[in-house]
Amino acid sequence: MKKAFKNYLKLGVLLFGISLTLVNCQYDDELDVNTKVIVQDSKYTIKTIDRVEINKNKRIVNQLKDVGLNSNPKQNGTSNKVIFNQELNIEINDSYAEYIESIDGEYHSYTFSVIDYNDPDIIKNLVLSLQDDGSYLELLLRYDLTRQELQDYNLYGNTDIERDVTYTVLDKGTFANTIFSKIDGSTANDPTDDCVTYGTSGGSNCSGGGHSWAQRNDCKIYLDLEEGTDPIAPITTVTVDVNCGGGGNDTSPTDTTGDTNPNDTGGSSFPDNNDTVVTKPFCGQTCINELEEIDDEPCEKIKNGTNNAIYKQKFKDLNKNEKFNLEHESGFYMQNIGGQNQYIDGVSNGNTELKIPAGSLNATHVHNNHPKVSPDGTPYDSAIKILSPGDIGNLITKIKNANGPTPENGFVIMISNESIFAISLLETFAQTAEFQNKWRTFQKVYKEKARGFIEDFTTANSRKDALEKMFLFELKKLGLENTIGLFEGTVENETDPNINNYEINWTRKTLKKVFLGYTVKETPCN
Amino acid sequence: MQLNNKLTMKNILILCCLFITISMSSQVTQTVPLHSTNYSNGVYFKDLNNELSFLVGTWEGELNNKKYTFEFTLFAQVLRSYENDMYDYRDDLMGKFKVVDLTTNQVLYNNLNSTNYEQYKISELYIRQQKEIDFLFQDSENNCLNSAEFKLLKDDSNPNQIIYKDFEFNGFGIFYNDTYGCPNYQNQSDIPMFLPSQNLILTRL
Numbered sequence: 001m002k003k004a005f006k007n008y009l010k011l012g013v014l015l016f017g018i019s020l021t022l023v024n025c026q027y028d029d030e031l032d033v034n035t036k037v038i039v040q041d042s043k044y045t046i047k048t049i050d051r052v053e054i055n056k057n058k059r060i061v062n063q064l065k066d067v068g069l070n071s072n073p074k075q076n077g078t079s080n081k082v083i084f085n086q087e088l089n090i091e092i093n094d095s096y097a098e099y100i101e102s103i104d105g106e107y108h109s110y111t112f113s114v115i116d117y118n119d120p121d122i123i124k125n126l127v128l129s130l131q132d133d134g135s136y137l138e139l140l141l142r143y144d145l146t147r148q149e150l151q152d153y154n155l156y157g158n159t160d161i162e163r164d165v166t167y168t169v170l171d172k173g174t175f176a177n178t179i180f181s182k183i184d185g186s187t188a189n190d191p192t193d194d195c196v197t198y199g200t201s202g203g204s205n206c207s208g209g210g211h212s213w214a215q216r217n218d219c220k221i222y223l224d225l226e227e228g229t230d231p232i233a234p235i236t237t238v239t240v241d242v243n244c245g246g247g248g249n250d251t252s253p254t255d256t257t258g259d260t261n262p263n264d265t266g267g268s269s270f271p272d273n274n275d276t277v278v279t280k281p282f283c284g285q286t287c288i289n290e291l292e293e294i295d296d297e298p299c300e301k302i303k304n305g306t307n308n309a310i311y312k313q314k315f316k317d318l319n320k321n322e323k324f325n326l327e328h329e330s331g332f333y334m335q336n337i338g339g340q341n342q343y344i345d346g347v348s349n350g351n352t353e354l355k356i357p358a359g360s361l362n363a364t365h366v367h368n369n370h371p372k373v374s375p376d377g378t379p380y381d382s383a384i385k386i387l388s389p390g391d392i393g394n395l396i397t398k399i400k401n402a403n404g405p406t407p408e409n410g411f412v413i414m415i416s417n418e419s420i421f422a423i424s425l426l427e428t429f430a431q432t433a434e435f436q437n438k439w440r441t442f443q444k445v446y447k448e449k450a451r452g453f454i455e456d457f458t459t460a461n462s463r464k465d466a467l468e469k470m471f472l473f474e475l476k477k478l479g480l481e482n483t484i485g486l487f488e489g490t491v492e493n494e495t496d497p498n499i500n501n502y503e504i505n506w507t508r509k510t511l512k513k514v515f516l517g518y519t520v521k522e523t524p525c526n
Numbered sequence: 527m528q529l530n531n532k533l534t535m536k537n538i539l540i541l542c543c544l545f546i547t548i549s550m551s552s553q554v555t556q557t558v559p560l561h562s563t564n565y566s567n568g569v570y571f572k573d574l575n576n577e578l579s580f581l582v583g584t585w586e587g588e589l590n591n592k593k594y595t596f597e598f599t600l601f602a603q604v605l606r607s608y609e610n611d612m613y614d615y616r617d618d619l620m621g622k623f624k625v626v627d628l629t630t631n632q633v634l635y636n637n638l639n640s641t642n643y644e645q646y647k648i649s650e651l652y653i654r655q656q657k658e659i660d661f662l663f664q665d666s667e668n669n670c671l672n673s674a675e676f677k678l679l680k681d682d683s684n685p686n687q688i689i690y691k692d693f694e695f696n697g698f699g700i701f702y703n704d705t706y707g708c709p710n711y712q713n714q715s716d717i718p719m720f721l722p723s724q725n726l727i728l729t730r731l
Contacts, residue, residue: 351695351714372692375657375679390697440664440671441606443697444649447662447675451652452561466563473565479609518565 044237046280049099060110060128063136091115092126098282100237111282114140115514129277139240139277140168165196167277169242199237240277298424298485299525301408302506305362306422306489312502314343315364315415319491323366324417329354331365335402356394356412359402363394364413374455384450385416386467387423389443392475392484396429413489418460420489421468422506429483442478449474464488469520472511481511487525554603554615561652570603570615577653578619581678585688585728588628594690594722595624595731601643621648621661625720635720651675657682662696663721670708672698672717678728686730693723 055061093113101108107130114124123143128136143165306315314332317323323330331354332343346354346365354365370383391412399410403425411424449470457463468486475481485508492503506525511518555568560578562571573579581598588594598621607613620643624636640646651660657680665672673696679689698714711717 353697353714375655388697390699393697393699436667436671438609441608443664443671443673444651444662445606448561448651449563451660452563455652455654456561456563469565476610477608477612481610 043103044278045101045103046237047099048096050096051094053099054094054097054110057110059134059136063128063138098280100278100280102278107278109277109279110136111279113282123281125279125282127277127279129279131274137169137242137274137277139242139279141238141240141279142166142168143281145281165238165240167196167240167242195241197239197241199239236280238279238281240279241275242277243275298408298426299487299506299508299523302411302422302424302487303525305409305411306413306504306506309499310343311364312504313499315413315504316494316499316502318364318366319415319420319494321417323415324369326366326368328352329365329368331363333357333360333363335359335361353390356398358398360394360399361402361409362399362411362413364415367414367416369417380455382451382454383416384447384454384467385414385418385464386421386450386471387412387414387486389439389446392423392480393439395423395425395484396480400425400429419464419467420491420504422487422489424485424487425483426485427483429480438478442474445477446470446474465520468509469511469518472509472520473518476511486510488522560617567612568614571617572603572615573600573617575656577656578617578650578659580680580685581619581659581688584731586731587690587722587726587728589722589724589726591628592634592722593626593628594726594728595626595638596648596728597622597638598648599646604643618643619650619659620646622646623648623721635718665698665717668710669717670698670711672708672714672719674719674721676721681727688728688730689725690722690728691725693721693725695719 091114093115098111099108100111109127109129112126112128114126116122116124123145125141125143127139127141129139131137306312318331328348329346329352331346333346333356334341334343335357336342336359341361346356346363348355352368354363356363367383367385367388369381371379372382373379391414395410395412399412400407403410407425407428411422413422414420450467453463453466453470457466468488472481472486475484475486487506487508490505490507492505493501496502508523508525510521510523512521553568554570556564556566557570557572557574558564559574560571562569564571578600582600583598585596585598586593598619601618601620603615604618605613605615622637622640622645624638625634626632627634637645637647647665648661648663651662653659659678661676661678663674663676674694675696676693677691679691681687681689695714698717699708708714708717
């Protein structure tokens with residue numbers, strides 16, 4: 001009996017130990033992506049694999065390590081989550097990869113997403129492509145396409161994006177040493193050369209044709225699918241002939257087979273490994289999430305709402321030191337009175353905040369300075385110069401209601417001596433019973449964070465950056481990250497007496513998950 | 527006897543599994559000072575420098591013929607759960623208070639009988655130079671989540687005294703029938719507020 005008890009105890013301790021190991025990895029954001037997408041056509045199997053899967057191929061691991069170790073002695077952390085080259089300001093995300101394997105198992109490639117922080121809007125991929133000798137060809141691909149276009153290609157197989165793909169073949173194992181000269185594409189192919197082939201196969205079509213993937217909900221009958229079943233995305237591949245057009249450094253000069261097209265049905269079923277790289281545009285999980293969030297329409301709404309001369313004049317009148325130095329907020333709101341939209345100057349709510357009455361379609365106000373003195377006698381400004389929880393409350397209730405069927409037209413703008421910010425509704429908001437409790441916590445946490453930032457960050461810019469990140473993060477914690485859009489405003493031609501030349505420019509701010517936390521992405525509202 | 531032992535073993539095993547499950551679901555991933563800038567999930571904002579404990583206890587002061595009694599309690603490692611499976615922990619210094627009219631001896635306000643974290647209406651926000659603590663007061667839904675802030679300043683010359691100062695109204699309004707506002711009161715200044723609006727000295731009891 002004693003023995004049995006001991007065994008159970010051992011088992012318990014063992015399970016506890018295992019649990020601790022699991023817990024240590026539980027919040028490792030990069031490890032929670034499992035192999036998740038598997039598609040297959042007659043030639044290739046394509047799947048997104050995570051690092052556990054990648055690590056099974058030691059050769060790949062070593063090749064990636066070379067990139068990290070040689071290029072960045074201050075590699076972040078010890079977990080080798082991201083291969084970060086500090087000098088070039090690029091990251092190669094080795095947390096997951098797009099793995100493409102030929103059906104016969106003779107060929108495969110790994111595609112990793114690369115973020116170039118000097119040019120974050122450009123999609124870059126590092127492709128490690130199997131060669132006949134078992135080594136991997138390193139190819140750096142640059143897609144001069146918007147993320148939306150790439151997503152369209154990956155999801156719908158739109159092939160009208162076949163343009164402006166440049167690639168650079170890197171010397172095997174010397175990526176780190178040669179990247180300086182090659183990252184800018186100076187040795188890349190001429191994009192007009194016919195070296196890159198896009199392939200699309202499989203997927204589902206609506207009966208009658210003319211239906212896109214995006215229109216799948218309008219399509220009642222799908223070919224090859226049961227009624228009511230969603231169509232499946234086509235299989236999309238990009239094939240690069242590395243010996244074509246003189247692009248890149250030919251690493252396999254002896255090869256002359258020249259079979260480049262994976263969809264080519266003649267001759268060999270599969271491309272020649274040494275000449276051809278099969279990949280798929282891959283911008284990683286972060287990119288996909290980001291695509292879902294970015295939408296141009298909110299930009300248009302804010303721009304349209306703030307670019308008329310009457311609005312601009314009222315905005316200009318608020319954007320002054322004399323307003324910032326008042327002891328209370330000042331501002332105006334727009335209401336529809338007698339069928340006409342009118343701007344009305346606001347009054348205090350009985351204390352220092354501006355009262356936004358029901359029926360307001362939008363509101364613009366100043367967060368006035370709030371001078372204080374710290375215990376050691378240092379003066380500081382305790383005003384929080386970003387939109388407050390109260391501003392959010394007004395947007396998602398009064399202003400939303402006033403805008404009726406078009407709540408997205410509503411916005412609240414805050415002007416201060418350090419920053420201009422706006423929020424607008426991206427989608428309609430419906431309260432739930434638990435929202436009040438969440439709101440109470442949100443208010444408290446918002447103030448905890450903001451109070452620290454306004455004193456710990458000593459410059460207006462650093463304060464602004466910290467506050468906008470905090471604001472977006474707290475919105476996410478409140479579950480409103482996709483409901484409320486944040487914009488930063490800047491003013492052009494501020495002193496021009498002609499109000500038509502006074503320009504308010506907006507930049508959309510979104511929270512972006514990066515490999516070691518979050519960053520704020522800026523998207524100008526052009 | 528053997529059956530009983532088997533059952534006991536089973537229970538131990540179940541308890542082990544339960545413990546493992548609980549320990550995995552809301553694990554502290556990192557411990558950082560109270561006012562750190564940290565966006566990691568599961569982070570614990572801990573009073574590492576023991577800055578909050580000096581306020582724990584009961585403090586009393588008089589102003590305009592009213593007696594104010596404040597009680598502060600330190601709730602260690604309070605779990606705060608958010609949307610998107612996000613959570614953190616924090617050492618929270620929470621307060622409650624009572625106001626008595628000294629002329630009539632009438633209790634004007636009293637929430638000293640609160641015991642749960644959620645019932646406390648005063649919470650610490652920020653510690654400035656290890657001397658001055660900002661507090662947030664959040665009223666109930668009946669009072670439209672009326673909120674205000676004040677500071678407590680340590681008196682270096684007397685550890686049994688603190689200065690209550692800089693009372694200011696904050697935002698107010700609740701979500702009520704899809705509106706954000708206050709159905710019972712037109713203006714914030716109409717909502718009953720029992721915190722002292724002027725500075726006063728509080729003495730430790």
